[in-house]
Amino acid sequence: ETGVTQTPRHLVMGMTNKKSLKCEQHLGHNAMYWYKQSAKKPLELMFVYNFKEQTENNSVPSRFSPECPNSSHLFLHLHTLQPEDSALYLCASSQEVGTSAFYEQYFGPGTRLTVT
């Protein structure tokens, strides 16, 4: 596998279920991101990890819980979700260097989540 991979690609879950989304990057990057993409809305940044440390949580509800065990893997644990959480969840990675440099974010294919 190359680039950024995500599993599963599709997930249907009930509001009382607990599930996890997985992201893996094979690019040697040091930063990883979770985005939410809903219809007719911009890509919403949820969480940012740099060198495994969470550096941003964009006021995301606690029913979404990220985990970054190392710089190559990122998880999003889901529990007691709401129907409005149905969306495409995209993972991305980039190589961050210095305070002013900003590099391309590489996206995974996404997990299409449906909450019933």
Next chain:
Amino acid sequence: GENVEQHPSTLSVQEGDSAVIKCTYSDSASNYFPWYKQELGKRPQLIIDIRSNVGEKKDQRIAVTLNKTAKHFSLHITETQPEDSAVYFCAANRDRGSTLGRLYFGRGTQLTVWP
């Protein structure tokens, strides 16, 4: 925080015509402006980016212009082809001086190129 506005939300052009998508941003400290293309059912992919030290950048049929004073930037696609049909997202960074920047995305433009 950064607010990125993108227009139009949909754009239809005839094959061979040009397409222009415009974005404005609010944070004058932003210095990196990428454009992503997302084909149906696929992941967003970077097609071109520009940094604040230049006003224009070109790559074959695609160009991006930046006006820092007015805080707007535009994507120009010339000689459009049906395979250019996709959703295009603009973005701007917000660098807090930490080692990690943030990207804030516009709502996207659905471009349709008719043969």
